[in-house]
Amino acid sequence: MSLLTHILGWPLLAALLLAFVPRNFRFLTRLIALAATFTSAVLAVVMFVKFDTAAATEYQFVEKLPWVASLGINYHVGVDGLNVGLVLMGALVAFAACCCAWEVQEREKEFYILLLAMTGGILGAFASLDVFFLYFFHELALVPTFIMIGVWGRGEEKDYATFKITLYLSIGALLALIGLLALYLQMPEGKRTFDLVSMTEHFRGKAMDGSAQQFIFPLLLFGFGILVSLWPFHTWAPLGYGSAPTPTAMLHAGVLKKFGLYGLIRIALPMMPEGAAMWMQWLALLCLGNIIYCGLVAMKQKDLNLLIGNSSVAHMGFVFLGIASLNVLGVTGAVLVMIAHGFLAALSFGLSGYLYQQTKTLEMEKLGGLLRQMPFFGAALVMAAMAGCGLPGFANFAGEALVFFGAWTEFRVVTIIAVWGALVIGAVYMLRAVRNVLHGSLPEQWHAVKDVATPWRRLPFALLLGALLLFGFYPALLTRKIEPVVKQIVKDARAVLKPSVTVGVKNLSE
Amino acid sequence: MNVGLEQYLMVSGLLFCFGLLGVVVRRNLIIMYMGLELMFNAANLALVAFSRFNDNLDGQLMVFFIITVAAAEVAVGLALIVALYRKRQSAHVEDLTTLKL
């Protein structure tokens, strides 16, 4: 069996196993969950290391089993430069989230089962090279999210948030499903398959009918867009993350949300260049909504979690901008941001979750001066904030810079506004948050709060920070893998555009 | 005017409508049930007329089955209505109120 199957299989297997563990064996439950996620994280690292960068455009670690032959559905997993980083990120974040799950005290068994199912789903969604399984795994990850928010969520608006997130995400997923089905049916009869590789090959050779593209592309764009909280369909995100239990928020905001973006880059762009050409302008405008509007909203937040949620929506704007630019720099940057933001969002939510655990509140006005009380926590939060502002040294910087370079050649005005938004607005709310939470005088009631004490508890934060820094200082680790693939995708996607438009500037790795 | 298939169908159609009227407007279960019988009879008339004018026996056989089935249905139906009446002391549709939201 391929390494990938192991990576996504262990968590699912562990979920199944947990179903048979008695309820009161709490330690065993957690142990199994941790072991499974740890295994997949380690395996993911192994995979990442063993990944042959020279052959980044090839699919590696491939496994293909026929599943439903009559429909052309195969269990087909594999990674190329585009998703290898995402799988790694997913596995690491899953492990971190599992470490942070200690805050859940009731019904642990169910929680861990759902968490593991979600993990397996996420990893499967990123590793699948079959459209059906792509969707299948995504749904498998999505549904536990709803349940976890509904049950273990917090805050007064929990039920409303559950309802809203379920509604929005289901609609998004189903729209995407229709789009994918339509895509499948565009294949000539007899050759129909859900296999992503063959589909891409097919449409590369013989472009899809223009009117079909006009129809399918927006379905995918908005279907996936809703999943990624594209403005103006983003309102579920801050609310949902605000109410979600920490591990769920980490996994969803960090990893699962990226699925929509991945789908856009992997499926929509290469197969439907005409659709892309038509809609990218609009996407560029909409992403301003994410960056500016949500940034402004984030500034107004009084609750730390809502602030992080809004900022996460704002960050998605950068990715959209990168995709909209449709050149090698922009899209590579977008993928980089996806990975970086995965670590960042997980880190932020993990931290805010820890804080909530200690103080039972996240209202920034009530907090303050916690740095003295909790040095490790404070340091981590500051670094997360810095990463969020896009300071150099963190992976976000590399990604965002690439995005802006890429976008600059395409939409100057938009880029200027976006940069302003990113630098100014982002800095304002992040720094205000840091100030409100960490600095100032320490209110009486917080004298008893404790820092993240044991190394064990510190592990997830350290891991995520480490990853952020690693890829921040050495982004080529990723870009070298991403870029060749993106080149191909961009070439496909630009197939119908006038040749006068520049195709990227130059290779980054040079 | 010479009487042909059309005239029979008209009668049958009207009969069907009357039956339906009974079901829709009346509120007494038993009378509603009578309306249903009328609808069956309308079908019977149409079937016999078609069968005879097409000179094809299938329609009459169908009538035979319909009559038999209708009789069985009436037996069960009336038993049910009686059983309900014993419990409820009413045979009115408006009184069927147990099953609500």
Place this chain on the structure above:
Amino acid sequence: MENVLFYIFAALTLLFAFLCVANPFSRNPVTSAMFLVLTMISMAGLFVLLQAFFLAAVQILVYAGAVMVLFLFVIMLLDIKEEERRRFSRFSIALGGVSVIGLGFILFKTIRESKAGEGLKLVAVKGSDTAALGKALFTQYLLPFEIVSVLLLVAMVGVILLSKKDLK
């Protein structure tokens, strides 16, 4: 003569049927039942005009003779008081009336337009239609016949179950 008889029987059938479901003078269920009996009998007349003697007899035997007696039986047994204490809701009458008239109109139109009877003549029955029916019933339609027998068994079991006294 057949034409005249047709119009007589048809008119009677329709009149009785109407009085059965919407009698302006009485809302007594017994009256309805009796008008239904009359409808059945007039319809048997129509069957005879169509030379379907067997079915005419069965119609009277089963419907008028057994089914309707059952109805009457039940009405009397329950001694259902007349509906008159309740008022019909105007709305339901209007709605029912309109929909039924609409349906009737559509039916009327389709029957008119489809010219169903064109070129078809009533052929006189040769010999006994009963024999032909019986033959078909026990050859071609044997299976439905047997199924109906199961159905009758079910009805029998059902009626007994529904109406027997509890032994508690």
Place this chain on the structure above:
Amino acid sequence: MNASLIGFEIAVVLLGLGLLLLDLWTPPERRRGLGLAAALSLLLVLVATFVVPIPQEAVGFGGGYLFDGLALFFKRFFLVAAILVLVMQTEFADRIASGLSEFYALVLFALAGMMFAASANNFVMLFVAIELITVTFYVLTSFQRGRQASLEAGVKYLILGALSSGFLVFGIALVYGTSGTMSFPEIAAKIEANHSLAHQGLFQFGIVLVMVALGFKIAAVPMQIWAPDVYQGAPTPVSAFLAVGSKAAGVVLLLRVLLTAVPDLAGHSAKLLMVAAGVTILYGSLCAIPQRNIKRLLGYSSIASAGFLLLGLSALNLNGVSAILYYLGGYLFTVLAAFLVICIVTRSTAGQTSQEDDVGLFAGLHQRSPLLATALTLAMVSLAGVPPLAGFFGKFLLLKAVVESASSPDQTALRSAYYTLIAVGLTGVVISLYYYFGVVKAIFWSKGVGDLSPIPLSLPARLSLYVCIAGMIFLGVYPGPLLDLTDGVVKAVFK
């Protein structure tokens, strides 16, 4: 006269008669076991359908009875359903005041009716089979005649059922009259020979009436009103059999009439089908939202499912039909699992709450019986159409078929209608998530849980639950075999 063709049906009827007789010699305290015996015998019949050599395609009894792949598929379907229902009935036995053996036997007769319906090839067989099913269900629905709800449900089913029968016979009369034959293939042949027949007003009117009547069986708009009331009021196993068996019988007859008899007209009435499908889905989904009674909720959910089945039909392609069969296959296990759990849970809490069958009864179920909680959760999740369960793949196939039609070049005129329909279908799915998860929530996270005593499970019930769970998961995770089967069947039958 080719009696061997109806061997399975004969076996079932004889089994029913045998039960009625055995009742005489069985002491009351052992009658409950008769149900299990019947279930085992049916299992034998089911096995026989795999073992006995079966003709590929055969017609018998004057062309009225057709044995083909579709018939066989549905016969097996009904047998499985009946076996599970019988097990459920033995669990339900305490609440049947008298006539337990008849309770079992009637299910067998209804089963026979369904099996005949699966093979109906002319309108006489259709009518007779459908009436056998319906009349049996009148009795079954009102079987708990000590309970007012049961009786009311029976009466409601009776009136509306008879109304639909009225439509059915009048429709048959018109179709027969205009085409001059009762047989489905002959009608098709007549249309083939004379196309104006298909456009004749009376003929179309007749077909519409027949459709409406069959719509009653599958609980589709406009004949859907009975479903919630009857599901709620009927004894739980009966509701289950109604939801699965009766509905599937309606589906198979609908397929036979639409695709064998009037394939041409099916194309013309696509819009009608679409409207019915859309309205049914919306009605079922929206009305289910405020429900507190679990059986009533399932009633509305069954309406929505009927809408999805019609969705597959209105796709007007063979993949749609195959999807319908697949969906039904998953639906079988899903719904029966749900009702089995309801049946067992309400037994152990009977009389403790004023509101019977309220969703609140499931509070704390996961502590009382993890197996039951799992089964019900999986059923709800599967109904909601979430992977990796059977319901997901069924809905996936249905939607796929509709999208296929929408994007096919032959259906350009209907394209926008198909898009609307897809949108409606999606809306239905999204809404349904809400109320299905309401039940899941009640199982795991309701507040104020009172009774936490464990629920004992009998061996047959346990086995049935395992079968249902396995079915749901298998059909969701590994749809290949069943899909190949349904594809093959549909292609062979409807060419």
Place this chain on the structure above:
Amino acid sequence: MEAIKQFFSGLSWEQEFVIFTTLKVCIVLFGAVLPIVAYAVLVERKVSAWIQDRVGPNRATPFFVKYLPVVGPILVRLGIFHPLADGLKSFLKEDFTPAHVRKVYFWIAPAIAVVPAMLALAVIPFGSKLGDQKMVIADLNVGILFTFGIISLGVYGLVLAGYASNSKFSFLGGIRSSAQMISYEIAMGMSVIPIFMLVGDLNLSKVIAYQADGAWLVFKQPIAFVIFLVAAFAETNRLPFDLPEAETELVGGYHTEYSSMKFALFFIGEYTAMIAASAMMVVLFFGGWTLPFAGLNESATTFAMGLAHIGIFVSKMLFLMVVFIWVRWMLPRFRYDQLMDLGWRRFVPLALVNIVLTAVVLWALHPK
């Protein structure tokens, strides 16, 4: 005479049909049925008197008859004039309508009770031929079914009478009668099926023709005859099955509230039903108008022979009516549950067995 012949030969088929049918109806009804009913009542009273060792009605006399020599006193003794007096009485009595009844039905019910019984006679061939005319009012192909259909309508009169009277005795009587009649109709209907299996036709004339060719069916189908006979008692509400009007329990049953002519109509109805039942039995089991000697088995060729056939038929029928009356005074009344038990659990299965038996025998004799 010539003129009359001329007149008839000039008629169209339809006109001829109408005229002769009307004639037959009138003759049968007023020439046969009503007198027979009237004198059946007398026979009933006389027979009961003999059985109970009484004299019976022996007073009524028109003012002149008793002065006739020899014949007069005998006629009076025989009570010949009692039916006349009874008829007169029923016309002249006060026709009282109680206040609590449901008027319309109260008036209609007696009529409904009479009509079906009379209609049932329409298909019975009471002779072979007179001239060119078949001696049957309507020679239907489905004769027997028609009879059963009509007889089954007879129940309405009683039920409605019970309902209209609005008193519990009447009501119970009505309910009882409907249940009883429906129940026994089944046994009755099934009992005759073997006959038609043998004959192969539902037409009653054919049944007679079949018996003319061989033995009477009463010998071939004794079981059927017994069932039919018993069911006929039940259908006509005669003792031992006269539960609907059991005096000791229900006063007068469904006709408790009736008086005068309306009561008389019920009476006529009952006796007409008896006539019909007897006539049916004659046709079905006793060879109808045939006698197995003197060439009487053949359809009549002469006018006299036609009359003889009618005479034979009527005699057979009268004999059976006497049996009806005789039984009434010999047997006690059954209990209601016994009645139902007998019908459903004895006769229905018996009739079924009989059908199967006949089928088996037929199959054995004429294998395909």
